[in-house]
Amino acid sequence: MNGLQKVVALTVLLVFPFVSVAVFVGPIDTPVLQGGTATLRCSNSDFSGGVRQWREEGKTTFADQNGIFVGDTFTKYQDFQISAPSATQIDLIIPSAKVADEGTYECEMTPDKGSAVFTVExxxxxxxxxxxxxxxxxxxxxxxxxxxxxxxxxxxxxxxxxxxxxxxxxxxxxxxxxxxxxxxxxxxxxxxxxxxxxxxxxxxxxxxxxxxxxxxxxxxxxxxxxxxxxxxxxxxxxxxxxxxxxxxxxxxxxxxxxxxxxxxxxxxxxxxxxxxxxxxxxxxxxxxxxxxxxxxxxxxxxxxxxxxxxTTTEMPTTGATTMSPTTTSKxxxxxxxxxxxQVNAAVIAVAVIIPIVVLVVIILIVICFKQRKFCFAPSKTGSGGTILKKQPSASNADMIRNQPEVRQSVHKYDDEPKKPRIPRSSTGNSKKQPGNDAAPRQSGGSPVEGNRGSPVEGNRGYPAENPDGRNQDGGGQGGVNYADLEFQNRQGDPNGHGQIHYPEEEPTQYASILV
Structure with a gap:
């Protein structure tokens, strides 16, 4: 039975398990290790009589259901055995396999037959x-x-x-x-x-x-x-x-x-x-x-x-004593x-701190410019080295008038500054009244003694008024009057601002104040 026949027979058995079908199962190729035992199987469930035998391909039959034939022709097969447990089966057993036992063996069970190759490894x-x-x-x-x-x-x-x-x-x-x-x-x-x-x-x-x-x-x-x-x-x-x-x-x-x-x-x-x-x-x-x-x-x-x-640091020397250079921590x-x-850490710290300080300074400068105060002291000199004069504001007139070292003179305000007038007395005389502070200041010194403190009573509220409420007419003119205040800086003494100015640094300064 060839391979196709086997497949067909197996399929019939699987598909029709309860149907009795005649099946021939012939030997298959069988290898065996030298010295081992091999069995070549052969069966036909539909066998009812006829020939049941084994032969080697190209040679005569050497066995049937009764066993191995004897004689000189069958010497090769003398160790072989036949197993025929029933009328439908005849198997060939090859014990103690050797190379000489190799061959192609055929089983015939009427009307079918099949062959297989037996090899010894x-x-x-x-x-x-x-x-x-x-x-x-x-x-x-x-x-x-x-x-x-x-x-x-x-x-x-x-x-x-x-x-x-x-x-x-x-x-x-x-x-x-x-x-x-x-x-x-x-x-x-x-x-x-x-x-x-x-x-x-x-x-x-x-x-x-x-x-x-x-x-x-x-x-x-x-x-x-x-x-x-x-x-x-x-x-x-x-x-x-x-x-x-x-x-x-x-x-x-x-x-x-x-x-x-x-x-x-x-x-x-x-x-x-x-x-x-x-x-x-x-x-x-x-x-x-x-x-x-x-x-x-x-x-x-x-x-x-x-x-x-x-890095090394030289210690300062005193007299003839010489200090050895001390090596600082490297x-x-x-x-x-x-x-x-640690050096990396120091560098990183410096790199972080410096930008922060610069940023803070910039912020402070911006705030100062916006507030317009506390930032820069005014310069004493202008371009070309010219000394600038300080101009007191009118709002500080009372403070300035009450400062020591100030000489007051009053004149009619017009385009050109005039020499200070001395107020007339109630009698019309231009004669200096006792205690009048209009005396000219002494060179290099303070005003006359009578000028310390407040002006004399007769000079307060200039222009002077008569008892009847009219202005004095001793040459004075009606209208708005101003007081020219002359600051006299004295060497070594503080001026009205609490700062020391030397004559060669800041000359006499003037301010006109509405009175």
Whole structure:
């Protein structure tokens, strides 16, 4: 029964489970591990009589429901067995399978027959991975960036197997090739190669060679770890807390590795660390070379190392005594371009405070200009150095009149200033009245004694009035009168504003006040 017939028969059984249908079930291809037992099944539920037998393809029948035939012709099958538990079944049993038992066997049950291939599998040795014929074991030594060809050999397999390569359980599809199998007796040998250029990342990786193509025998795996050697990866750093240059490296192998630190291209004593506290070098280029059996790796610091700056403060000297310069606390600036956190904090504080102060000053200036007070003292001089005169306001007339050091004179207000008049007496005389303060001031001194305090009674309320209410006519004119006040600044004495003005700084000043 071929495959199609089997499918049809199975479908009928599923669709019509309660209908009895004649079904022939012939043998199927059967592999077996050498030395194992295999059973080739054959049955026909509709068999009612006829032929029930086994034969090998191209050869004569060697068994029926009664068993294996005997004779020299049937020597190959003498170990075979027939199982016929019922009239509808006849099975062939092959115990202790060997390669000689392989073949295509056919079962016939009238009117149907079917055939199957019987094979014997042999498990070979574990595949071996070698490099240039070296199979010294795992790990296998490779060199970074050097192309390498690895070979895998699987021997003693039946049937011949195929080979596949894996790196860390990931199948490799590039750089793979396979030779034709070579037979040796009942088994075959298969070889294949993998060409790869290992990298540092492949170090300590797991490389596998797997066999494929057998059904009974599981895939066999040959594996090893990789020892990929590479020149040092170098890193040079500076440890600020200990003022030490440090050199580190990632390398394989690490045996016989050598570290050399260079200052301004001058090699120092070999070692991984070097104190850097000698100011004689100034700003210094720092480089580190590390060498192993593969090669030399190097690293140069991106910035030069500079001595730690220091500031000194000279103490003042007194007489012959000389004080030693005292070193002030140095900012913790260690290397060029690298400032300690506290210095950074100070710079940040200054950068914040200064703009705030400037902003406050600007606000105060704006307020002063708007209020027009308390901002700027008036200038004493104008352009060209001319001394400006202070002009008292009319609202302060009473205050000015009552100040000491003031001499009053009254005249008729008109376009041109006139000399002060002396008020006439009630009799019309121009004669100076006793106590009259209109006397001229003395040069360089104070007004006459009679001028201190308030004017005499006869001069108050100028122009003077007669008892009958008329103005005095002793030359005086009616109308509005003003008092010219002359400030006499005396050296060393405060004027009416409470400030000292010297004669050469501020001359006599005048103000006209309505009285």
């Amino acid at each position: 042999i498990q070979g040795s574990t595949p071996i991975i070698t490099v240039d014929g070296d199979s010294s074991g795992s790990p296998i030594i490779l060199t970074e960036d050097v192309e390498t060809t690895l070979r895998c050999t699987a021997t003693g397999y039946r049937p011949a197997v195929n080979l596949e390569w894996y790196m860390n359980n990931v199948k490799i599809t590039t750089g793979v090739s396979e030779d034709s199998p070579i037979g040796s007796g009942d088994t075959f040998e298969t070889s294949g190669t993998l060409t790869m250029t290992p990298t540092k990342d492949d170090n300590e990786g797991s490389l596998e060679c797997r066999t494929t193509g057998q059904q009974v025998v599981p895939d066999q795996i040959g594996s090893l770890s990789l020892n990929v050697q590479f020149k040092p990866r170098v890193k040079v750093t500076y440890e600020f807390t200990t003022s030490t240059i440090l050199c580190s490296a990632d390398a394989n192998p690490v045996t016989s590795i050598q570290y050399v630190i260079f200052l301004n291209d001058t090699a120092q004593t070999p070692g991984q660390s070097l104190p850097f506290n000698n100011a004689e070098y100034g700003c210094t280029r720092v480089k580190c070379d590390v060498t192993n059996s593969v090669g030399t790796g190097t690293d140069t610091r991106s910035e030069e190392l500079c001595p730690e700056p220091s 900012p913790t600036t260690t290397m060029k371009g690298e400032i300690a956190p």
